Amino acid sequence: MNILSSFYYRYKKILKTIRLYLIIAGPGIIVMVADNDAGGITTYTATGAQYSFHLIWFLILLGPVAYYVQEMTVRLGAVTKRGHAEAIFHSFGSFWGWFSLLDLVFLDWLTMITEFIGMTAAMSIFGVPPIVTVIVGWILMGTMVLQGRYWTWEKAALVFCGLNLIYIPAALMINPPVDKILHGSFIPQLPPGGFTNALFFLLMANIGTTIAPWMIFFQQSAVVDKGMQEKDMLWGKIDTAVGSLLTVIVAGGCVILTATLLPGQIINDAATAAFRFMPINHYVGALLAIGLFDAGFLGAICISLASSWAFGEVFGWAHSLNHKVKEAPWFYAYYFFDLLLAGTVVLIPRAPLVLITLFVQVIAVTLLPAALVFLILLLNNEETMGEYKNTLFQNIANVGIVVVIIVISTLYGISAIFPKILGG
Amino acid sequence: MIFDFFRNTAGAVRDINQKYAKPHIEMTPWVRFSLGALRFYLLLLVGIMIYKFITLLH
Numbered sequence: 001m002n003i004l005s006s007f008y009y010r011y012k013k014i015l016k017t018i019r020l021y022l023i024i025a026g027p028g029i030i031v032m033v034a035d036n037d038a039g040g041i042t043t044y045t046a047t048g049a050q051y052s053f054h055l056i057w058f059l060i061l062l063g064p065v066a067y068y069v070q071e072m073t074v075r076l077g078a079v080t081k082r083g084h085a086e087a088i089f090h091s092f093g094s095f096w097g098w099f100s101l102l103d104l105v106f107l108d109w110l111t112m113i114t115e116f117i118g119m120t121a122a123m124s125i126f127g128v129p130p131i132v133t134v135i136v137g138w139i140l141m142g143t144m145v146l147q148g149r150y151w152t153w154e155k156a157a158l159v160f161c162g163l164n165l166i167y168i169p170a171a172l173m174i175n176p177p178v179d180k181i182l183h184g185s186f187i188p189q190l191p192p193g194g195f196t197n198a199l200f201f202l203l204m205a206n207i208g209t210t211i212a213p214w215m216i217f218f219q220q221s222a223v224v225d226k227g228m229q230e231k232d233m234l235w236g237k238i239d240t241a242v243g244s245l246l247t248v249i250v251a252g253g254c255v256i257l258t259a260t261l262l263p264g265q266i267i268n269d270a271a272t273a274a275f276r277f278m279p280i281n282h283y284v285g286a287l288l289a290i291g292l293f294d295a296g297f298l299g300a301i302c303i304s305l306a307s308s309w310a311f312g313e314v315f316g317w318a319h320s321l322n323h324k325v326k327e328a329p330w331f332y333a334y335y336f337f338d339l340l341l342a343g344t345v346v347l348i349p350r351a352p353l354v355l356i357t358l359f360v361q362v363i364a365v366t367l368l369p370a371a372l373v374f375l376i377l378l379l380n381n382e383e384t385m386g387e388y389k390n391t392l393f394q395n396i397a398n399v400g401i402v403v404v405i406i407v408i409s410t411l412y413g414i415s416a417i418f419p420k421i422l423g424g
Numbered sequence: 425m426i427f428d429f430f431r432n433t434a435g436a437v438r439d440i441n442q443k444y445a446k447p448h449i450e451m452t453p454w455v456r457f458s459l460g461a462l463r464f465y466l467l468l469l470v471g472i473m474i475y476k477f478i479t480l481l482h
Binding site for chain 1: 436440441443444445446447448449450454455458459461462465466469472473476
């Protein structure tokens with residue numbers, strides 16, 4: 001009887017913990033899964049096709065890197081109750097504030113164009129014209145925010161996050177070589193041919209897609225909009241850790257797909273990979289295309305919200321998803337303006353879409369180091385953070401990660417400006 | 425109407441500049457160094473971009 005009651009008690013406790021987690025879960029998972037946006041999926045499929053399973057270990061390493069950076073935004077948001085844009089204005093003054101805000105807005109808009117490019121390319125595999133994809137995308141994105149509750153938006157976004165896991169069944173459907181995957185996952189190695197410029201460029205691209213400026217602004221604002229308190233911080237961290245695990249799993253799934261079905265091929269975008277899958281395995285091709293649409297969609301809704309929140313915080317507009325349109329007209333107007341502008345650019349015939357994609361990498365280099373440096377400085381400010389400021393270990397880990405990210409992303413951006421600098 | 429919009433926006437920007445005129449973070453040597461390094465880094469990047477733009481024009 002005692003054993004039974006103890007078992008029942010434990011069962012109820014676990015159930016309660018899971019229920020509590022499901023209430024708190026959201027920003028961490030959404031930001032991490034949305035990190036695997038259209039550009040991210042392209043990078044992973046190119047990595048798998050070009051370097052087979054040899055770099056899965058590197059993608060696994062990027063999981064904790066993303067976690068350490070994003071975890072700081074959870075603490076900062078929960079303690080200060082300010083989004084990242086407002087925190088920069090408040091702590092560093094209007095010069096750095098305007099620099100960060102305007103850079104973020106421009107970069108987000110460019111990145112959103114790449115998300116729409118991914119969405120339209122994915123749906124064109126099913127014969128859907130770009131204009132239909134863009135309009136359906138707008139309607140879906142509008143419906144998600146117009147119901148006037150953060151909670152509903154978050155749960156809808158989590159459904160799209162679930163859809164992003166479509167790469168896992170797709171990878172399982174093709175019977176990939178498990179021994180090679182395990183070898184590539186747990187034994188750090190260089191692909192045959194050694195450390196070449198092309199490999200360096202792809203490694204940089206993978207790092208570049210793991211940490212993006214909008215992620216920092218988005219998660220901090222989402223934590224504030226959700227009303228997360230200091231007591232919820234542990235759950236926020238778990239949420240972020242689960243998200244970083246999912247982002248690695250999805251990245252691994254993409255690599256496995258192209259490493260198994262398209263080994264040695266040059267992939268310039270994920271839609272091309274999906275198109276090439278079609279004659280080999282129609283279902284896998286279709287799943288990759290659906291996943292690519294979903295990745296672009298998730299990226300677009302999160303990036304657009306990151307900008308709207310940032311503007312709302314700084315200009316003092318009502319800026320919560322808990323507000324109805326009438327209560328926060330400027331917040332929603334900016335959200336829709338951003339989406340409409342980005343979607344329209346994709347529909348313009350002969351728009352310089354390749355140049356825009358390249359430009360995203362360059363502009364990101366100007367904002368990412370600043371956002372990361374501000375994050376570290378704010379997390380070390382005892383007056384604001386109190387007992388939640390960075391510990392020595394967190395500082396060593398975070399400063400190390402930030403320095404490496406800044407160096408790599410700078411090299412990545414410069415190589416985008418001067419393609420021949422790495423012998424490309 | 426458009427004139428009103430720009431006038432209101434300019435007013436809002438002025439208010440924001442006044443509100444955040446002074447940084448609230450304690451300016452320790454570490455903070456000063458970080459912000460200085462960031463300024464240098466950004467100036468360097470802008471220089472590289474201008475150089476690229478000029479070489480493209482030629």
